[in-house]
Amino acid sequence: MTFPPIADYAFLSDCEVSTLIAPDGSVEWLCLPRPDAPSVFGALLDRSAGNFRFGPTNTMVPQQRRYLPGTMVLETTWHTPTGWMKVEDLLVLGPLDATRRDGYRRSPGDAIAQRTLLRIATCLDGRVELGVSCLPLFDYGRNPGTWKFDGAGYNRATVTEDDVTLTLSGSIALGVLGSRCMGRTTLETGDSAFVALSWNGDAPVELDEALGQLQWTERYWRDWMSMARLPDHRFRPYLERSALALKGLSYAPTGAIMAAATTSLPETPGGERNWDYRYTWIRDTGFMLRALHGLGFDWEAFDYFAFILDAVKSGESDAPWALQIMYGIGGERELTEHTLDHLSGYRDSRPVRTGNGAYDQHQHDVWGMLLDSVEEHLRGGGQIAPAVWEGLAGLVDTAIARSSEPDQGIWEMRGEPQHFVASKVMCWVAADRGALIAQARGDVARAQRWRSAADKIKAEVLDRGVDDRGSFVQHYDTTDLDASLLLLPLMGFLPPDDERVRTTVLAIANELTQDGLVLRYRVATSDDGLSGEEGTFTICSFWLVSALEMIGEFDAASALFQKLLSFAGPMLLYAEEIDVSTGQHLGNFPQAFTHLALIDAAGRLIEAERVRGEFAGG
CATH class of the missing domain: 2.70.98.50 (putative glycoside hydrolase family protein from bacillus halodurans)
Structure with a gap:
C-alpha cells in the first residue's frame, strides 16, 4: 500500500x-x-x-x-x-x-x-x-x-x-x-x-x-x-489558508503554536533527516507575532506571546529565565528524543523520532528572536510588567556575553559548533531591540550600554563575516553561503541598499538555489553531522522573495513568488521542503514557518504593487 x-x-x-x-x-x-x-x-x-x-x-x-x-x-x-x-x-x-x-x-x-x-x-x-x-x-x-x-x-x-x-x-x-x-x-x-x-x-x-x-x-x-485584515488581491486565497493553518496549529489550552502537526516526515525519502516538529520554537516567535498582528488576529498574538513568556520564565528557581530554543506545547522543557524502531516510517524513512534532541542545543539566535518578538508585541499594543522587563534585560545581557562564542546555528546542525554569522546577527538583534525598548521605557543606562554592545557585535560581523567579494558567509571560517543570511535585511542589520546586502542576496539567488528555489546550505561542504541530502527549503525561498523585493528586484521577487505558489499543495498547504525535480513536498506538514514566510513575502509584494500603482485594492 x-x-x-x-x-x-x-x-x-x-x-x-x-x-x-x-x-x-x-x-x-x-x-x-x-x-x-x-x-x-x-x-x-x-x-x-x-x-x-x-x-x-x-x-x-x-x-x-x-x-x-x-x-x-x-x-x-x-x-x-x-x-x-x-x-x-x-x-x-x-x-x-x-x-x-x-x-x-x-x-x-x-x-x-x-x-x-x-x-x-x-x-x-x-x-x-x-x-x-x-x-x-x-x-x-x-x-x-x-x-x-x-x-x-x-x-x-x-x-x-x-x-x-x-x-x-x-x-x-x-x-x-x-x-x-x-x-x-x-x-x-x-x-x-x-x-x-x-x-x-x-x-x-x-x-x-x-x-x-x-x-x-x-x-x-x-x-x-x-476578523482578518486581508486584501482583495489575487494572493488572498493563499493568505487565508495560511492564516487557517496557523490557527489550526495552535493549542488553545496554553496559546502555543506548533511548528508542524507531524513528526518524522522525511527531508529525504528513505533517509535519516526525520524530526519531531510538534513543539514551539522561539525562532518562530517574532515572525508569528508580525503575521498574526498583520492579519488582524491580535488575540491569538497576545495568547501566543503570553505562552512564550510563561515558558521562558519557568526554569529552575536559581535560573528562571534560562532560555531554550524550543518548548513543549504545555511549556515542557525536557523533550528527550526517542526512536520508534517498530515503525517503518513514511516511504521507509527511518528512524521515526519522538521528542527532539536539539532542545538543549546552544543556538544564539534565540535571544534576538525573543527580543524582536517583545518589540513586536509592544508595537502591537501589548505591555510587559516591570518584573518581566527585568527578566528580559537579563537575557539581553546573556546574549551580549555569549555573542563571542560558537553555537549550532539556526539550522540546529549536529556537527561542531561554529561562529555562524546569522547567530551573531541575532545577538545584535537582542542588543538592538533591547536598547530600543529600554529607551522607550526611560531605562537610559541600559539603552546606552546595549547600543554600544550592538555596535561592537556589528563591527565584528562586518570585519569577519564578509568574504573578498563583499558577500556575507555562513560562518567565520568558510566562504560558503547560507540561506539564514537572508535574515540580515529582514531583521534590519543593514539597510537593503547596502552593497553587501545586495551582493549576498544575489549570490544566494544565483549560487544557493536549485531550479530557482533556495537550499539552506550546501550539504556537501557544511558539517551538519548527518548523512544524505535534503530538498530546497520553502521558507528560505519565501525569504528570498522578501529580500529581493527589499533590494529593489521586484520583478525577480514576483516571479519567484509565483513559482512558489505553483508548488502549493492541492489544499494550498506547504510542508518544509520541495524536491524541485519532482515537485513533491518533503518534511513535516503543514509547516508554520513556511506559511509565516509566505505571509511576509505576499505582504511585501502587495505593498510594492500599491506603491507602483499596480494594485489599488483594500
Whole structure:
C-alpha cells in the first residue's frame, strides 16, 4: 500500500488536536489527547499503524477535494459507478460554555473543541454504497484495543487504551472484526449518513445533531476569518489558508503554536533527516507575532506571546529565565528524543523520532528572536510588567556575553559548533531591540550600554563575516553561503541598499538555489553531522522573495513568488521542503514557518504593487 504525497493530505484542527486525511478518505494521523501525544491512527508513518476510512466502498480516488470557503471543513466529492456522493469531514467546534472551560485561557468569543471527529456523507445523485472502517492502534501502533458495543443497538461502540476512550457512533450499523470496527450502508439520492469518533467527550447520536455541529463549526471558522485584515488581491486565497493553518496549529489550552502537526516526515525519502516538529520554537516567535498582528488576529498574538513568556520564565528557581530554543506545547522543557524502531516510517524513512534532541542545543539566535518578538508585541499594543522587563534585560545581557562564542546555528546542525554569522546577527538583534525598548521605557543606562554592545557585535560581523567579494558567509571560517543570511535585511542589520546586502542576496539567488528555489546550505561542504541530502527549503525561498523585493528586484521577487505558489499543495498547504525535480513536498506538514514566510513575502509584494500603482485594492 503506497503512501500519498505529503502535500495531498488535508489538515483539520479544533485547536486542541489535529488530523491528516489522505485523498482516499482515510484518517492517517491523529494523536490523543494532545497533538504531541502518541498516535491513535498512525498510517502516515507505517501503513499498519492504524487508520479510519469513511467513503464509497468501490471507489478510492475522489473527484474533487476542497475546504469549504473560509473554514477548516473538508469536502470530498466522489463519482462512483452508480452515483455521486460527498463527504464532509470536520473536527467539531461548539459554542463557548463556561462550564467546560477546564481552566483554559481562551480568546473572547472563541469556540471550544467538542473532542469529536465528525464525518457526514450525502448521496447527491444515483445510488452509492458507503463504508466505514475504524482501526485505532494506540501508542504509535503498538497497542490494539478491544471494541465493546455501548447501548441497546449496534450504532455505538467504545474502545479504551492508554487512558484514552474512543467512542464510534452514528447512523450506520457497526460490526467488529478483530481490532477494527466496520459498517456499510446504501444511500439513495438525498440520503445522508454520518459517523462520529469522540474521545473522552460526547458524540452526536442523531443526524440532525450532527448537521447542527457541522453548521456551528462552519460558522465558527467563517466568523473567525471575518476578523482578518486581508486584501482583495489575487494572493488572498493563499493568505487565508495560511492564516487557517496557523490557527489550526495552535493549542488553545496554553496559546502555543506548533511548528508542524507531524513528526518524522522525511527531508529525504528513505533517509535519516526525520524530526519531531510538534513543539514551539522561539525562532518562530517574532515572525508569528508580525503575521498574526498583520492579519488582524491580535488575540491569538497576545495568547501566543503570553505562552512564550510563561515558558521562558519557568526554569529552575536559581535560573528562571534560562532560555531554550524550543518548548513543549504545555511549556515542557525536557523533550528527550526517542526512536520508534517498530515503525517503518513514511516511504521507509527511518528512524521515526519522538521528542527532539536539539532542545538543549546552544543556538544564539534565540535571544534576538525573543527580543524582536517583545518589540513586536509592544508595537502591537501589548505591555510587559516591570518584573518581566527585568527578566528580559537579563537575557539581553546573556546574549551580549555569549555573542563571542560558537553555537549550532539556526539550522540546529549536529556537527561542531561554529561562529555562524546569522547567530551573531541575532545577538545584535537582542542588543538592538533591547536598547530600543529600554529607551522607550526611560531605562537610559541600559539603552546606552546595549547600543554600544550592538555596535561592537556589528563591527565584528562586518570585519569577519564578509568574504573578498563583499558577500556575507555562513560562518567565520568558510566562504560558503547560507540561506539564514537572508535574515540580515529582514531583521534590519543593514539597510537593503547596502552593497553587501545586495551582493549576498544575489549570490544566494544565483549560487544557493536549485531550479530557482533556495537550499539552506550546501550539504556537501557544511558539517551538519548527518548523512544524505535534503530538498530546497520553502521558507528560505519565501525569504528570498522578501529580500529581493527589499533590494529593489521586484520583478525577480514576483516571479519567484509565483513559482512558489505553483508548488502549493492541492489544499494550498506547504510542508518544509520541495524536491524541485519532482515537485513533491518533503518534511513535516503543514509547516508554520513556511506559511509565516509566505505571509511576509505576499505582504511585501502587495505593498510594492500599491506603491507602483499596480494594485489599488483594500
